[in-house]
Amino acid sequence: MRTLLLLASLAGVASADAHMKPGSYPEKAAIWKKLAVRDVALGTELAKVAGFTCGPDPASQGFSTYRHTCVKFLDERCTGRPSKIHHIRASPDVPAGQGCFMDEGSGGTYLDRKLTSPPLSYVSVVVTDTSAPVVYEVNYTFAKDVLTDDSNLGKALIAKFGKPTSTNPPIGMSWTAGDVRLSAGCGTTEGPTGEYCSLQVSDTALLDSERSIQKELDDAQVKKNAPPPPKL
Numbered sequence: 353m354r355t356l357l358l359l360a361s362l363a364g365v366a367s368a369d370a371h372m373k374p375g376s377y378p379e380k381a382a383i384w385k386k387l388a389v390r391d392v393a394l395g396t397e398l399a400k401v402a403g404f405t406c407g408p409d410p411a412s413q414g415f416s417t418y419r420h421t422c423v424k425f426l427d428e429r430c431t432g433r434p435s436k437i438h439h440i441r442a443s444p445d446v447p448a449g450q451g452c453f454m455d456e457g458s459g460g461t462y463l464d465r466k467l468t469s470p471p472l473s474y475v476s477v478v479v480t481d482t483s484a485p486v487v488y489e490v491n492y493t494f495a496k497d498v499l500t501d502d503s504n505l506g507k508a509l510i511a512k513f514g515k516p517t518s519t520n521p522p523i524g525m526s527w528t529a530g531d532v533r534l535s536a537g538c539g540t541t542e543g544p545t546g547e548y549c550s551l552q553v554s555d556t557a558l559l560d561s562e563r564s565i566q567k568e569l570d571d572a573q574v575k576k577n578a579p580p581p582p583k584l
Contacts, residue, residue, distance in 0.1 A: 475492045
């Protein structure tokens with residue numbers, strides 16, 4: 353299931369005639385670009401994000417969540433294996449056969465139907481639940497390291513993103529710029545489940561803004577398509 357499937361399913365959120373145009377945010381463009389993760393910047397239209405596998409609209413499957421997610425597996429074990437993503441209710445819902453799979457609801461990853469701990473390396477994007485979805489969150493998981501100013505990972509993050517707003521060595525760093533937050537975490541839980549690092553950048557205000565644009569368009573469509581008034 354590819355990007356076009358998600359685009360088609362998300363369009364069902366609004367009237368077929370109410371295909372919105374994403375908002376313009378010139379005041380955020382520079383920080384979105386600076387804090388891009390794996391070359392994916394916040395505010396990017398889903399149609400322009402290449403190489404990701406997307407699942408069906410969770411609402412169409414009876415789930416209440418709005419977190420429509422697409423994934424690109426980077427783990428070498430996924431080379432040559434199909435990639436899939438959707439919500440599951442129980443383990444039997446995991447796709448049969450070989451493949452790399454993400455449970456869209458929990459973020460858990462599976463290799464050949466077996467839950468992986470730590471998770472497979474991947475990049476995922478979460479997009480707005482509008483008829484023209486845009487990225488408002490990016491997640492990236494990779495091999496465990498330590499997060500200090502002088503560690504290899506810490507130096508690389510500071511070189512790319514600048515001095516962090518806050519630090520929690522050796523497991524955390526974060527950057528905040530207005531509505532945008534970038535956080536890095538490594539080994540945040542003890543044991544095998546914590547043997548990885550993650551980056552997440554998000555702008556939930558973007559989600560709220562895009563929803564407002566969609567609602568205004570939908571309200572206008574309701575008025576436009578209203579039946580003629582009765583004889584008074």
